[in-house]
Amino acid sequence: MAKTVRFFTLGCKVNQYDSEAMLERFLENGYISAKQGAPADVYVVNTCIVTGEGQRKSMQAVRRFGRLNPGGELIIAGCLAQNKGEALLETGARLILGTQRRGEVVKLFEQAIMENARIVAVESLSRAAFEPLNISGHLGHTRALMKIQEGCDNRCTYCIVPVVRGGIRSRTLDDIRGEARALAEAGFKEIVLTGVHLTSYGRDQKDKPSLADAVAAVAETGGIERIRLGSLEPPVVTDAFADTMRAIPRLCPQFHLALQSGSDEVLCRMKRRYNTAQFLSAAEKLQSAFPDAALTTDVIVGFPGETEEEFSQTLAFCQTVGFMKIHVFPFSPRPGTPAADMPVQLPKHVKDERVRRLLAVGGRLSAAYRKRLLHTVQPVLIEEKRRGGAYAGFTPQYVQVICEGGNIGEILPVRLSELTKEGMRGELVNTIDIRR
Numbered sequence: 001m002a003k004t005v006r007f008f009t010l011g012c013k014v015n016q017y018d019s020e021a022m023l024e025r026f027l028e029n030g031y032i033s034a035k036q037g038a039p040a041d042v043y044v045v046n047t048c049i050v051t052g053e054g055q056r057k058s059m060q061a062v063r064r065f066g067r068l069n070p071g072g073e074l075i076i077a078g079c080l081a082q083n084k085g086e087a088l089l090e091t092g093a094r095l096i097l098g099t100q101r102r103g104e105v106v107k108l109f110e111q112a113i114m115e116n117a118r119i120v121a122v123e124s125l126s127r128a129a130f131e132p133l134n135i136s137g138h139l140g141h142t143r144a145l146m147k148i149q150e151g152c153d154n155r156c157t158y159c160i161v162p163v164v165r166g167g168i169r170s171r172t173l174d175d176i177r178g179e180a181r182a183l184a185e186a187g188f189k190e191i192v193l194t195g196v197h198l199t200s201y202g203r204d205q206k207d208k209p210s211l212a213d214a215v216a217a218v219a220e221t222g223g224i225e226r227i228r229l230g231s232l233e234p235p236v237v238t239d240a241f242a243d244t245m246r247a248i249p250r251l252c253p254q255f256h257l258a259l260q261s262g263s264d265e266v267l268c269r270m271k272r273r274y275n276t277a278q279f280l281s282a283a284e285k286l287q288s289a290f291p292d293a294a295l296t297t298d299v300i301v302g303f304p305g306e307t308e309e310e311f312s313q314t315l316a317f318c319q320t321v322g323f324m325k326i327h328v329f330p331f332s333p334r335p336g337t338p339a340a341d342m343p344v345q346l347p348k349h350v351k352d353e354r355v356r357r358l359l360a361v362g363g364r365l366s367a368a369y370r371k372r373l374l375h376t377v378q379p380v381l382i383e384e385k386r387r388g389g390a391y392a393g394f395t396p397q398y399v400q401v402i403c404e405g406g407n408i409g410e411i412l413p414v415r416l417s418e419l420t421k422e423g424m425r426g427e428l429v430n431t432i433d434i435r436r
């Protein structure tokens with residue numbers, strides 16, 4: 001009988017892509033996905049350590065799977081595996097797999113079983129090349145992630161990512177085209193380009209393709225109707241970049257520009273490579289190229305030494321930009337990073353209170369942005385049918401829309417009629433009625 005496998009994935013879109021690619025390797029080798037709620041023969045926990053919370057949840061998942069199915073085999077993969085290596089063997093895992101060799105996951109796992117051994121496959125990342133982990137998308141979703149870049153050469157003082165993901169390496173344009181074709185053939189309508197530091201795409205390659213070249217490579221693939229970009233940083237948003245993006249009609253006008261702080265002093269302590277003036281200039285370039293641009297961001301609050309004045313600057317700056325969504329993270333010291341040893345670590349209650357205040361501002365900004373879309377007709381990619389019969393999907397601006405009818409996988413015109421807590425409600429309209 002075929003063996004069953006289940007994945008539990010924590011962290012970012014890059015990790016989600018890696019999990020999907022590893023799951024495909026299992027399915028190609030005769031395994032089947034375990035049914036919801038049923039025990040699995042093999043559990044794979046693809047871990048995260050970007051924050052203390054990510055690490056805690058990763059270990060919680062490892063322990064939970066051990067408890068639920070003591071007879072099952074466990075694989076621990078990803079950033080925590082890269083960071084802790086053989087120390088994780090005490091969990092009873094059969095395979096500890098870092099952030100390379102994920103394409104070999106089945107081979108390594110079966111080798112460990114055959115030899116009745118435990119394997120630690122954690123490679124040095126100092127000379128690592130981009131690992132092509134193609135996915136064909138036969139797992140059947142409407143929106144596909146495509147990893148085009150790995151690693152980061154920056155050393156932001158709070159970030160552990162370069163240690164566990166290595167330096168920048170990028171996927172070739174030919175490889176990007178090939179995967180885009182496979183995903184289009186599998187029926188995907190939307191591709192989200194993602195990477196650990198997408199802004200650095202192509203810098204490691206001989207002919208230095210740019211991120212704009214990568215977007216164009218996907219755009220020329222027939223069948224893909226929407227392209228969305230993952231997290232960007234201000235230096236990539238030049239006038240030429242904004243012009244090139246505007247010329248790609250399938251590009252979604254939603255841009256995630258990672259801010260982290262609206263205080264220049266804090267940005268300097270974080271060793272971010274921009275200041276607020278440069279950030280604002282990048283935001284304005286996108287807002288002028290795309291009149292309904294939805295800007296989303298990440299902010300860390302309670303960075304060491306962050307004063308009330310500096311935090312107030314962040315609140316004010318977020319309002320100046322007018323983000324559609326702010327992801328707020330309390331500062332989490334990562335051992336081995338400079339920020340973990342900086343003086344004036346703020347107490348939890350101060351960080352929690354700042355999280356609440358910034359979330360409140362973010363909620364108001366989000367509602368203000370969505371109000372601008374009221375009564376417009378937007379093309380909604382229908383992604384799921386909910387209990388009770390309603391359908392849910394996303395507009396190009398990444399606003400979630402609930403409507404009464406639909407077909408999963410189709411892009412349908414919906415007139416937006418009402419704001420919900422985080423998204424909007426709307427009614428399907430006849431295509432002839434589309435107007436903005």
Ligand code: SF4
Nearest residue numbers: 152154155156159161
């Ligand atoms: S740019 Fe900074 S925050 Fe982002 S992955 Fe690189 S080091 Fe981490």
